[in-house]
Amino acid sequence: MATKKTEKRLGLGKKSSRLLSELAEKNKSIFTVDDAVKILKEKKSSATKLLHDLTRKKWLFRLSRGKYLILPLEAGVKPEFTEHEFIIASNLIKPYYISYWSALNYYGFTEQVSKTVFVATTKRKREMNILGIKIKFITIKKNKFFGSKRILVNNRPVNIAEKEKVIIDCLDLPRNCGGIIEVIKAIDSAREELDFKKLEDYAKKMKNSAIINRLGYILELLNIKTRLKPSKHYIFLDPLIKKKIAYNAKWKIIENIPKKDLLSWREH
Template identity: 40%
Template structure:
């Protein structure tokens, strides 16, 4: 027999107090603070009951996400997938974030995560593909790299601190969520094409980003900051294949490539023509890339 889906007196008091202080994501210690009369064991039992009845979602690291009290029924409520990722991962690192926020008057505590790679590419409309998995990057290694919340799979991608930059704030369901900005999203996809569906998806991102007016000065700066010479190889080759007007940047990108040959697409076999200009093995048919080009 299913447990009756009710908050109960203690559950109602707990969630009401947490909601009043805007603690939609909380820990057992937070719960102890608002219900000091409860023993630790009794509190854990209460939290377990609220999880079973659907009013709480257990996240990793001993954290819980509260279903809004105004929800008609917990099983009729669904949170935005980016917001869930934010609730699950935020605060997982102590490495300072370097964010670019368009509104200088907006103040927020920057957490150490960012919606990224294929998910960010889709958010900006740079690909028509809708990845089922939500990609989240963070600069601290945890014990797990994947999980599912409300049946949505998440992949946590760990970065070295020097690669964790280029962040922006977007609003989902009236909640701030951290995401890689447009230029960093494209550079990330060129750095690790496996995490955006392959180099063809990265080519779409570069083409659509150009039409969207991305800042190529920032793009070039990000490519240098990420510290992977192969990014310049892919960036230069794709920009020329897509016939983007970036002549002023090509010499600088050329000087930044390494001597060895890299795969254009690491998701494909190591075979194809050797491109001496960009030191790439072209293991993807160029028509597939050129078909992504467009004019501004």
């Protein structure tokens, strides 16, 4: 959850108080200019000016053009950001779903906590720093944009990768989850929760032979049966490491991490 104190906030007028109170009653911590227009029953230009003033006075935080976050009334004269980072991220781009390191952590598949929220999307958007947290937008091809579901976070809907899809996303781009060892740990810790047929189907659906080779190699490493067939081309086990230690002919994997290190975390 994002939490960041700011400087002392300034006074609140009757109109502003009514706006914030009605938004709070509707459980809208994040709202648009149009929402304000409906409540105030004023012109858009007038509502926009009021929101600008409330932002300056530290009652609101501007997330993006025409979209604002309310700084909780109960925070007192020194406002504090308390909205969950997934909810904030969900309001910044469409279509989207939370994945990679963030989803691994949500499901409890990793003990590592990232200060960055990873968002999969088909659009391009620069990394943002909001409320002291980084939100990184990972642009993926449309054929890879599948396998998400809707969950409730603080009673608000958020799209997140399914358990099987987050594993596949991480195999596709290991840099977004801390490297291939984190993926191995995740699969091992989640082996009772994963649908391995779905996992393999999703790997094929991505149309990326590197994912299939990595997944097959890792499943065999963890003594999990697989029906996957590798491609003919060699790929790096971890694309973050550009060195060659050995070659695995069966899975067409360039082993660039010593095998003893791939499972060394089990000893701790």
